Amino acid sequence: MNEEERHVWRSxxxxxxxxxxxxxxxxxxxxxxxxxxxxxLVRLSEAPDxxxxxxxxASTSLSSRSRISHAVARLEESGxxxxxxxxxxxxxxxxxxxxxxxxxxxxxxxxxxxxxxCYLFDALTPQQQAALREAADAMVAKMSDKPVWPAVDxxxxxxxxxx
Numbered sequence: 462m463n464e465e466e467r468h469v470w471r472s473x474x475x476x477x478x479x480x481x482x483x484x485x486x487x488x489x490x491x492x493x494x495x496x497x498x499x500x501x502l503v504r505l506s507e508a509p510d511x512x513x514x515x516x517x518x519a520s521t522s523l524s525s526r527s528r529i530s531h532a533v534a535r536l537e538e539s540g541x542x543x544x545x546x547x548x549x550x551x552x553x554x555x556x557x558x559x560x561x562x563x564x565x566x567x568x569x570x571x572x573x574x575x576x577x578x579c580y581l582f583d584a585l586t587p588q589q590q591a592a593l594r595e596a597a598d599a600m601v602a603k604m605s606d607k608p609v610w611p612a613v614d615x616x617x618x619x620x621x622x623x624x
Contacts, residue, residue: 480580487576492569497524498532499573502541502566505558512557514547541565 462470485496492499500522505511513521519529533556536542541562547553558566582590 483580484573484576487572488569491572492565494569497522497528498536499566499569501529501532501536501556502558502562502569505542505556506563506566510557511563512555515544515554515556518556536562539565 481496488494488496488499501518504518504521505513515529515533516526518533519526522529524532533542533544537544539562541559543557543559545555545557547555585593
């Protein structure tokens with residue numbers, strides 16, 4: 462790397478680490494929930510019938526099936542998610558957000574949104590936000606053959622997974 466590339470890399474690394482530390486800290490302090498579990502609840506809340514196949518939840522969360530299975534088991538213990546067999550596949554399983562999970566997510570979301578707004582959007586001009594989105598979309602396109610948002614196939618979504 463040349464000097465400019467090293468500077469970009471180190472700035473990016475530091476910014477993302479500090480940002481995700483803030484997000485994780487806020488969710489843990491305010492909701493007692495790790496960010497990975499919050500993301501599962503969000504993905505389920507946005508899915509039709511608040512339900513996704515476990516394999517789809519794992520792939521769109523960029524996580525292993527075993528890690529998702531463990532997280533869903535913990536969310537089941539809290540009563541926020543229920544797991545059931547897939548009706549069309551004996552080996553498949555579905556994860557469904559419960560009403561209690563939806564309520565919990567609704568209570569956790571304002572603090573999370575406030576933190577993201579404070580440390581991401583308030584720190585950037587609209588032009589910088591657009592540049593960040595463009596850069597992030599280019600990185601995702603380089604590293605993945607499919608978008609990870611939304612978690613379900615959406616014919617109205619663009620290449621970055623946006624509607």
